[in-house]
Amino acid sequence: MDHDNELGEMIPHTITRYRNHSLKEEQTHVAAEVPLTFEVNDREIATLMCTPSHLKAFACGFLFTSGFIKAADDILGMDLDRKKWRMEIRVRDLMDPDLLGKRVYTSGCGKGVMYTSMMELSGRHPIESSVRIPGEDIIRTMGWLQKCSTLHNTTGGVHSAAVSVNGALPGFHIDDIGRHNAVDKIIGTLLMEGTDCSNIVLATTGRISSEILHKARRLDIPILASRGAPTHQSVLLAEEMGITIAGFVRRTNFAVFTHARRILAR
Template structure:
């Protein structure tokens, strides 16, 4: 029987009985594992995407997805959000997030609807043709942020990020997206099994809190993929910093958008790939 509930007890992790093998010895113990659920995003009653993500901060996730995917242009285009959790004895738990959006935005969505499912990996799974691939990012406005960026901002962000990764410390398997000021201080961070989801949660919270997205930078625990940079461009973020490597298309999108892209970020070093 399908049973709805408020999801308040969901912590983003579950305990799993395991057998740990070490130095020839076997130990029965308990391990913490990151939660991964199907989350359906429904716009004006029509299911648009099913994402696999960690079932926390789903309102922020839905707002960030809607804006970073270009479904809506601004927070005011989202009129209502309802999050519902479900469990069924025969299936995995899942969640529905229903958004009511402005009619103009919904009309545009119907015109370009794509069959999407589980976009935690390549970012373009399910598009119907190459013609639907959006490789023309918005140009990030020049606000003077880069001139205010402290010389050690990236080092500080790299140093502070682990303190904001509580779920990763327990599981070792989640991605993080953090918002940093010009000094590299992290004010907020989100974790998720999907790197795109973590960034969407961050973007959604910034939008909901009316934070100026042109006056800070994103620090990501993952590699820099094309879609992560594309999402940043939609909301005018001037710099994307990542712990791991960028792809060639991520570099190209950053240069088109005027985003400063830096990767292999550590406390003592980073590599700059162009942009602002």
């Protein structure tokens, strides 16, 4: 994994605390946020607000989930200009953005973008995965994810994402101010490491909306889990795509909205 975070994921800041009818200055930290521009084969593709870490994984994941590349090795090189927050990327064959369809700006923090034709293509064929995960493993994974992020625990300003393989605790997590950015960074990492995604659970602290679902579908991820809720559109799409959605994951229970056959009671 790349931890491209020279700026730092959080910035010190002095605040004034109101408590018990008094005011007092104290030190805290806020989550860092930068506008990162992706320039691919000398063509500007998008500028996204993000946390300045795992930026190579972010570029790979974004280009893949947006349909610009088909695999990590389609990327020939990446250079980051930290003064301008510009990532210059070279790929084998750049898909013309005009051919990918209309841009759809995604919901939530960190404002992302997807392309309508890629959204349509991602759902054409249902996932055929025989993986089955004990419900307790979903709960353990989400509990781990909620405790592992120093950035979230310190600033409260980011979302976290991780992957569990065959129900095991995740080996890493990634934070970002945007929940879809965190997912792109996870997907980029999986692509660059050549991970088999047929038996993984993608866990996220943010709600599961349709754009998150489309991103997971691009990599044939069979199970999505979140402490938050899915949207009605993501539930409808997950039924068609063959993806299992587990929402409202708590210490003792969660709700399976689609394809419950993949969740084992014991």
